[in-house]
Amino acid sequence: MLSLQQKMSLQQKLSPQQIQYQKLLQLNTLALEQRIKTELELNPILEETLEDEMELEQLEEEPEKDNDSDEEEEEQFDNSEDEFDLEDFMNDSEYEQEFERLNKNNDEEKVYPVAMQRKSMRDNLIDQLHMLDLTEEEMILGENIIGALDKDGYFKEDLEKLVKDLKLFEGIEVSLEDAEKVLKKIQTLEPVGIAARNLQECLLIQIRNSSYDPYYSYIAEKILSEHFEDFINKRFDIIQKNLNLSTDTLKSALAIIQKLNPKPGEGNIDSEQINQITPDFIIEKVDDNYIVTLNDRAVPSVTISKTYLEMLENNKRKRKIPKREKEAHKFLREKFESAKWFIASLQQRRQTLMKIMQAILEKQYEFFENGPKYLKPMIYKDIADEIGMDISTISRVVNGKYVQSPQGIHELKYFFSEGLSTDDGNEISNKHIKELIKEICENEPKDKPYSDDKIASILQEKGIHIARRTVAKYREQLKIPVARLRKKII
Template identity: 45%
Template sequence: MVQLTQRLSMQLKQSPQQVLLSSLLQLPVLSLEQRIRMELETNPLLEMEMEEELEQEQEMELKAESNENDENDSQDKQDEIDWEEILHDQDSYEIHIPREKNPDVFERPEVFQETLTDHLLSQLNMTQMTPHEILIGEYIIWNINGVGYLSMDADTIAENLEEDVENVEKVLAVIQRFEPTGIAARNLQECLLIQLLEEENPNELAITFVRDHFDDFKNKRFEKLAKNLDISLETVKEVIEHITKLNPKPGEGFIAYENNYVVPDLEVKSEDGEFKVYMHDWNIPHLRINNEYRKMMLDRKKTNKETRDYIKQRLESARWLINSIHQRRATIFRVMETIIEKQNEFFVGGPQYQKPMILKDIADEIGMDISTVSRVTNGKYVQTEWGVFELKFFFSEKIRTDEGEDVSNKKIKNLIKDIIEKEPPKKPLNDQKIAEMLKSEGYNVARRTVAKYREQMMIPVSRLRRRI
């Protein structure tokens, strides 16, 4: 038996324009440029306009518009959209975003910088190894990470190459003597031991520390080392000083294949007592609608319906992209200007004057959703007089002092760091003691909070900070 029922429900769906804007908002400037160039390749209605053509093109379009005659019949006008009006809407389809030009920008020739892999391969090819051993060596070198450690053990390499472990170990031992010394080690102990053994005058006591008493050395059990080796604490101190001069990350210092630099999306400058925001978007292409497709849309006699439908679809996509780029720029400007307004003391005096602020503060101020502010601030950087910062940097939790003042947790972290830097080296302060010192200064911070902030700053526990 068939039954008819009614159900009332609410669903939240984003329009294609909203989805596009959301995706563009979270892109940094370099990724946005790539996205636009990809759209230029896939959408025939979009084309890039050069800076020097902008003024001439606009003048020509104004003259052309005044001479065009509308040959559309009245029935078509009722059934379809007035494409002529849309295509000639400069505000919607050819938004030429103003750009701040920097006269100091210039191109410099690329300087060749050798990578760690290239450096090791060149040494490998200079050895007296057989071609087969060189193939094993190349496999080993390509599995060395950025800090110089081998990312897999010899057994795995032997299994992957269907080779004997002994042959792999033999080649690995040769590579570990390459420059920089200690490269391709499997752990810190092996890395330090290789460097000690390769010294011109090997320190036998230091070798014994690393080879036979590494656990005590790592955990700074100085008294136990002195007792087991029957030496004085002064000797232990001298040996440790010798070991700490070694390089625990021999692979650092070489250029990596990845781009390890940040291109700021924004710049804040102080001009005439006010802070002004500039967008670093000089490389973002100007977009416009291709003129040939304009003519095809206007010439209904020679353009069939299937072609017009395709152009309509591509035109909508082009319009959404251009409008979304314009909205993206305006939204980022509003967010950055609001951050400056709320963190004015930071931009005037530096990071030590940063105030606590959350995403909701900005969202409420500009009348946008928190998720929108999160997309704007994620992965984007601003250049200031105090350095380059990610926009997320300006947001932090607040901690209330005894006087009722709200301070940023970044200030608490700096205080913890200062306390640790000034602590006695032979008797470092534990987290409880640091919490008590902060409380004496008016900051009610629990021991667990101190431990959390210390770990976030990658500062070890008191036992591992101890020095002789």
Template identity: 40%
Template sequence: MLKQHLQFKLSQKLSPQQIQLMKLIQLPTLAFEQKLKQEIEENPALDTGREKTNEDDYDNYDDSYEDPDYNDNDSINAEDINVDEYLSDDEIPDYRTRSNNYSSDDEEKNVPYAAGTSFTQHLKNQLSTFILDEEEEEIAEFLVGSIDESGYIRRSLTEIMDDLAFTQNIFTSEKKIGEVFKIVHQLDPSGVGARNLQECLSIQLHRKDKSESTDLAIKIIDDAFEQFTKKHYKKLIQKFDITEEQLKAAIEEIEHLNPKPGGSYSGNNRIVEHVIPDFSIKIADGELELSLNGRNAPELHVSKEYNDMLKGYKESKEKSKSQKDAVLFIKQKLDAAKWFIEAVRQRQQTLFVTMSAIMHYQKEYFLTGDERKLKPMILKDIADEIEMDVSTVSRVANSKYVDTPYGTKLIKEFFSESMKNDQGEDVSTREIKKILETVIDEENKKKPLTDDALAKILKEKGYPIARRTVAKYREQLDIPVARLRKKI
């Protein structure tokens, strides 16, 4: 049985303009400039620079597009123009709804690349110096094409043999591939074409000048690689019947090797990453000064020509159909331009207000540069301070950089959770990590401190944290366990 009934429901939805504003706030300076350039290209009613008027005050440039005649209903509400249809959702210009933000999932299209020969081509050029038959040359080129950015071929001989058969129509044996591998291993940089770290280090050592320490290093890598990686130095001394000094000299030889030979090629085409600070903090007379990168505050105005077109339409006595169609198009472009200018202004204000609150919250750090002075701070602290949503603060913090007297920093690095010290005071976890890092740097590397010992030292310094918390912080700092920090 079918029933009909009415239901009243109140819901909140973000308008397309609000969504676009949030996306503008999220963009860092470089991406914002790209977005601005695209908007100007797509909307002829939007101009950069300042109109040639007598008003020089930046705050007054609204007058260039908020013309009283333009807002007069008579200028657009002619009897034969349906205003409701003009304002319908179907007539919303593309600028308001199109998604052009630069998220982490999107592919960056306008990225500068380093010029030069590619790594793969560099290796192929070297193959021409070897005398190879047709089959060996095809296999060698296939192997070189399989080398990754680090310089490794991370595939087994069986997989390579199958791929040669299926993709290149080359039927060969694992023995033949192994022989060609030896040729590839002679290419520069040394160690390229290895299938694992052990082979990579071994190739580099075999190509070094012979010496007592080099010979011992080869034996260690070829015959006792697992014991070496686990730093079982006593077992190595017993196995090879050597002194501690001899082992130390061999380890120094190994430490000078390159575990990623592909990364050493200077001509390798890599993405050139540019970090452009969105803010700048300077210290003047003991006080902090914050400024927003000028590239985030472009001078925009609505095209005067488009306003003049509307005035001409209003003043004309006879309005043709083509004029009516044109005035709707012009009105859409003007609305989109006015909204975009307002969105850019709101973006500037939001960025400045948010960073200003962060700067004053962490004033002690910005004055000294000592990370131990960083106060515990979460997104909600700043959101409450500036009376904005947490998501807005997150958008500012996650993708923006600030130039400080101590280097360029990612803003989200200033946020950290809090823990209580032995006096019951809230301290930043960043402060504890910094102290932990300092303690580890100063430890005796012959007898590195265990996590239990580190926990006891931190407790003595007034930070009562558990061993598992020490382990968590140590991993976040990318510091290995005590056994792997051991040195002779």
């Protein structure tokens, strides 16, 4: 027997604009530069503002408008049936301020050094993943897939089980069909063939994304897809007979297969590779004050194309748009809305980044003034409460972004750590404790280095109560050998 039931549930859905803003928040400076260049290619309404053009605009004076003509224009636009008001957008002071802030400043260009950072292949895959056009749920799934890769770069987990676990434990819902699509996108990241489920799939992905001779690539693909067992068992005579190949053709196809990489993870997917890092923020001390700036001079400045705005405005003034122009008008209007939200999202991203970095600077002022030993305990919630934002927003900004200051270059995550209470009632961060352990080891007797128990007792004398096993853990994280290996004969 059928029955009808009513069920009420509260769901929070993000608008496309909110999703776009959150994705932009995750990007570091270099990734943002590429994202803007991509948007400039996709949206004709957007155009890059060149530095020379900006200087000319600053020198030109805007002619004063006659009030009566303004009123006439306003009346014309008020009678329009369009969903947006071009005149309002063009003259809106808030948007003008946003465009002005997005433009590069004309200060003398400074050259900032870049830090050498060791980054694993898994981290690089995550960075590439964030460049893909994925929903937030798909992005989380993709990060889990990359996190599950084995040392050779293979995805040996059950994808269906991973999808179910995400729904059960994290409330993330992605269909198995969409999960397959995400996996296939990951498999085409660099190195191509990563996240394959077996050797056959790994080699086929590489063939299909290669630039080898099309004919021999086609033969190689047929060998791998239809005669894989014969191939791995080197039954080349059977392959030649079944595919009716000449000896030269078979050799050429096999030569392509031999160039493929059977282990895209190279056996060390978590090993570190040297990469240069461009800091996202610059903190400089001027007199007695610290000044925070976004290191975004290389990021293209974008604005709305005046040419396309005039086309939209002309169409808007027409009482009736001809049929042949309606599609073009609809296209331009959609691109205009997209461009408007993209620019607003860029500006909102900029403001959010500056707010968070400024709050970190204020909370960790002693660190920037005196160094690592003065780093205070701080968690994401501390900054979220300080500036009135969600913890998830703080997490997006902090992840993968770097700041250059008089104390060196640090990832923003560095400034967040749990705290430990001391005998005098103060709290110190675990990073401070690590600095103390490092200092103790540097100043210990070279012929009789301290054991972990001795280091723990020295810290206790300073009012810091910490277990020997915790000292051992921190020492290992600092890559300081055990006492017997630190001993030197004097």
